[in-house]
Amino acid sequence: xxxxxxxxxxxxxxxxxxxxxxxxxxxxxxxxxxxxxxxxxxxxxxxxxxxxxxxxxxxxxxxxxxxxxxxxxxxxxxxxxxxxxxxxxxxxxxxxxxxxxxxxxxxxxxxxxxxxxxxxxxxxxxxxxxxxxxxxxxxxxxxxxxxxxxxxxxxxxxxxxxxxxxxxxxxxxxxxxxxxxxxxxxxxxxxxxxxxxxxxxxxxxxxxxxxxxxxxxxxxxxxxxx
Numbered sequence: 258x259x260x261x262x263x264x265x266x267x268x269x270x271x272x273x274x275x276x277x278x279x280x281x282x283x284x285x286x287x288x289x290x291x292x293x294x295x296x297x298x299x300x301x302x303x304x305x306x307x308x309x310x311x312x313x314x315x316x317x318x319x320x321x322x323x324x325x326x327x328x329x330x331x332x333x334x335x336x337x338x339x340x341x342x343x344x345x346x347x348x349x350x351x352x353x354x355x356x357x358x359x360x361x362x363x364x365x366x367x368x369x370x371x372x373x374x375x376x377x378x379x380x381x382x383x384x385x386x387x388x389x390x391x392x393x394x395x396x397x398x399x400x401x402x403x404x405x406x407x408x409x410x411x412x413x414x415x416x417x418x419x420x421x422x423x424x425x426x427x428x429x430x431x432x433x434x435x436x437x438x439x440x441x442x443x444x445x446x447x448x449x450x451x452x453x454x455x456x457x458x459x460x461x462x463x464x465x466x467x468x469x470x471x472x473x474x475x476x477x478x479x480x481x482x483x
Contacts, residue, residue: 258325261471265435266390266404272465276426276438277322283388286328289408290336290439291315292371294347311442312351318440320358331362332386334408334437335369335395337376369395369409397457401434410454411439413446414464414477429454429476431462438467449477
């Protein structure tokens, strides 16, 4: 598996092709915005239908990343479920898979805006958590704490290659904060040049595009060329 190491707050972190973040010194695998049950939500409340296997695919990717990294801890940075009511609506096999992934692993659920409050699976549920120099929460604060790691915005970036545009989910980071891409299948994304992201990041910020070969580029600050 191709990965990309980068330094953040004097820590060596690893960006995985899937959009997961690995902290080797702590044995911690961090993912954000799984949105499990996303396909079931429109089915229950009306709206466009989505392919029904997004939860299975997301959990399969998570199982692979756990196997590759041999992580001892997992941090889910909020919006792990598309809504609190969908936790019990997951297909039985997906529920078994999730419980199996938690076996022998220190699992932390950070509350998100889609899933505030307790989670109906194992692990600890917290609003935020500091580990060493890093501070994990769901949504970046306007005035960041040094070492802030968050999700929520589903950042994505576009790279032009040989006259073609390639758009992928991405990590964005500067000297102060790090925002993870959405890990879940069919989650969509927000372009890096959107003001919601550019107002949070410094002019020297970088993006790491996910995919088979993660790629680090300066964070785009304007709309991609059409």
